[in-house]
Amino acid sequence: MRIDAHQHFWDYNSERYGWIEDKAIQKDFAPEDLKPLLDLHGFDGCIAVQADQSEEETRFLLNLAAEHNFIKGVVGWLDLSAENIEEKLAQYAKNKSFKGLRYTVYDEWGEFMVDRRFQNGISKLSKFGLVYEILVFPYQLKGAIELVNRFPEQRFVLNHMGKPEIFENASEDWKEGIRSLAQNKNVYCKISGLLSAAGKREWGLQDFYPFLDFVFENFSEDKIIFGSDWPVSLSGGSYAQAVDVIENYLSAQDENLLRKVFGENAKKFYRL
DSSP, rough: OEEEEOOOOOOOOOTTTOOOOOGGGGOOOOHHHHHHHHHHHHHHEEEEEEOOOOOOHHHHHHHHHHHHHEEEEEEEEEOSSSHHHHHHHHHHEEEEEEEEEOOOOTTTGGGGGOOOHHHHHHHHHHHTOEEEOOOOOOOGGHHHHHHHOOTTTTTTTEEGOOOOTTTTTOOOOHHHHHHHHOOOTEEEEEEEEHHHHTTSSSOHHHHHHHHHHHHHHSOGGGGEEOOOOTTTGGGGHHHHHHHHHHHHHTSSSSSHHHIIIIIIHHHHHHTT
C-alpha cells in the first residue's frame, strides 16, 4: 500500500484560513483535485490532516472520507483541554476514518503541550486507539519532548521534520529535538513540508539533503513516513516535485526501504 500520509482539503475563506499567505492556494482544494495526482504517482490513498482549529472542519474531512474511499484516514481537531473530551473522543472514534488529532502551534514556546488540561486530553487518546500529530517549530521542540516523555504508550508523529529552516544550517535546537524524539519507540517522523518550507525561493535537491540525512540517521527506517503537504506544498513546487525530492533522495536505497517510507510505515502507524 502506497500512502501520501499528509495532505489537506479546504473550502477556502480568508477568515478561517487567514494563515494562507500565498494567493495561488487561496482557493478550494477538494478530493477531485488530488485523486488524479495520487493515481499518476501510484498512491493507493492518503491521510487528510486538519488545517483549521475547528470541530466543523473535522466533520467536513470525515464527510469527505465517507464519500471517497481513497481517503484512508482523517487527523482532525478537537479541544483536548475540554472537560468533556473523553465523551467527544468516544463519539468521533466510532468513525473508522477518524485516526487522531493535531493542534497548530501558535503560542511562542508551545507551553500548552505541558498544560495539565491539555495533557489530560492526550491521556485519553490511547483508550480509543488514536494518534497525536506534533506540529512545532524548532524552538518549541522542548515542549514536545516533555509531552512524549510523559506518555510513552501514546503514538505520536512529528510533522514536517520539526520545521527546520531549510536555507540555513540546522540549528542545535532542531538537532537536539530530533535526537531526543527519535529515541522514543512511540514517536514517528513525517518527511513532509519541505517544499512548503522552501516557499518561493529557488531550491535544489541538495538544499534538503542535510536535513533528511539527520532524520534518517536518528529515526529508525521503520518510523519515517512520507507526506506531500499538498496543497500547501504548491507554494514551493508541484506535487510531482514533492514526491521526486524524496524518491531521488532514496534512489540508491533498496525497494524495501521505499515501501516502508512511502506506505508501510503509515499503514502500521495509522492502523489502516
